[in-house]
Amino acid sequence: GENVEQHPSTLSVQEGDSAVIKCTYSDSASNYFPWYKQELGKGPQLIIDIRSNVGEKKDQRIAVTLNKTAKHFSLHITETQPEDSAVYFCAASQGGTSYGKLTFGQGTILTVHP
Amino acid sequence: ETGVTQTPRHLVMGMTNKKSLKCEQHLGHNAMYWYKQSAKKPLELMFVYSLEERVENNSVPSRFSPECPNSSHLFLHLHTLQPEDSALYLCASSPEKTGGTDTQYFGPGTRLTVL
Numbered sequence: 001g002e003n004v005e006q007h008p009s010t011l012s013v014q015e016g017d018s019a020v021i022k023c024t025y026s027d028s029a030s031n032y033f034p035w036y037k038q039e040l041g042k043g044p045q046l047i048i049d050i051r052s053n054v055g056e057k058k059d060q061r062i063a064v065t066l067n068k069t070a071k072h073f074s075l076h077i078t079e080t081q082p083e084d085s086a087v088y089f090c091a092a093s094q095g096g097t098s099y100g101k102l103t104f105g106q107g108t109i110l111t112v113h114p
Numbered sequence: 115e116t117g118v119t120q121t122p123r124h125l126v127m128g129m130t131n132k133k134s135l136k137c138e139q140h141l142g143h144n145a146m147y148w149y150k151q152s153a154k155k156p157l158e159l160m161f162v163y164s165l166e167e168r169v170e171n172n173s174v175p176s177r178f179s180p181e182c183p184n185s186s187h188l189f190l191h192l193h194t195l196q197p198e199d200s201a202l203y204l205c206a207s208s209p210e211k212t213g214g215t216d217t218q219y220f221g222p223g224t225r226l227t228v229l
Contacts, residue, residue, distance in 0.1 A: 004156070032215035043204050043220030044157070045116065051215060089157065093215055099145040099164045100208050100218050104157040 002027040002094050006105025013080050014113050021108045023090035024072040032093035033073045034102070035064060039086045047088075048075070080112045117141040118221035120205050126227045127195065135190040135224045137205030144210040146188040147218065148180060151202040163188060164210060195228045202226070 003026040013019050025033075031052040036044035050057045050064045050073065057064050063076040077084055087109050091102040117140045127133050139146065148160040162170035163182040177199075179191040188205055202223040208216040 034217065036220075041222070043116065043118070043206075043222045045220065046217050049217065097169070099162055099169060099210050100147070100216055101162070101170070102157075102159070102218065106154070106156050 002030060002092055002103040004090060004092050004103050004105045006090050006108060008108060009106060010109045010111070012111045012113065015080060015082060017080055019075075019077045019080050019084070019110055019112075021075045021088055021090070021110075022072060023074070023092075023105050024070075025092040025103075026071065027092070027094055028068075028071065030092040030094055033064070033066060034091050034093075035075050036089045036091065037086045038089065038107075044089055077110075080110075082112050082114050085110055085112045116219045116221065118205060118207055118219050120203075120221035120224050122224060123222065124225045124227075126229065127192070128229050129195060129197070131195075132191070132193040134192065135203055135205075135226075137188040137190075137221055139186055139188075139205075139207040139219070139221075141207060141209075141219060143207035143219070144185055145208045145216075146182060146185070147206040147208075148188065148190055149204040149206065149220075151204055151223070153201075157204065161190075192226075195226075197228050200226055200228045 006023045034049035037047045038044040066073040087107045090105040146163045150158045160174045161180045181189040204223045205221040206218040208218045
């Protein structure tokens, strides 16, 4: 089955700096890669996603890049703010089913210091 | 917020109790999911229901019993649990329109503690 590795497990940055979280996946058939943000006491919420026919996607301060050959994808947050502090999860979908079948990474605890 | 609600938000139960977790989605989605989130471990998919039919059961012990009476409601019935079952249980739903690449929308979770 699919295996997703996520690094780093914790990341501490100063407000205004950039943050980068990286994930690798094992199943070359995976074709959908969402990123979720989980704040304390809440469920994960989608912040951005990318599909295998696209190499990069941006949404304001957030961007995701995908390298299918190397089987890795990354989340980039620019101009970080304290409210960006949360746990971030990457995931990969194996596809082949009508419903979603996501495999998640272990999560990254991002702390943005004012 | 996300259109997926879960009750109760917190639950403490003994190993001999029977309890149920409830999930409701107000998004008109066709697929619903149960995940287990333990400390320092990735989210683990437990069950998937597609159009009220169970389509995935990821080797979950029989002390967890899901039920999906309609496409808007999902239950997780619990009995004779173990302390290691203590975790955050998350429900999610998705539209099922793009062949497995739909966004999944999560509820806030139920924090379960087994004594």
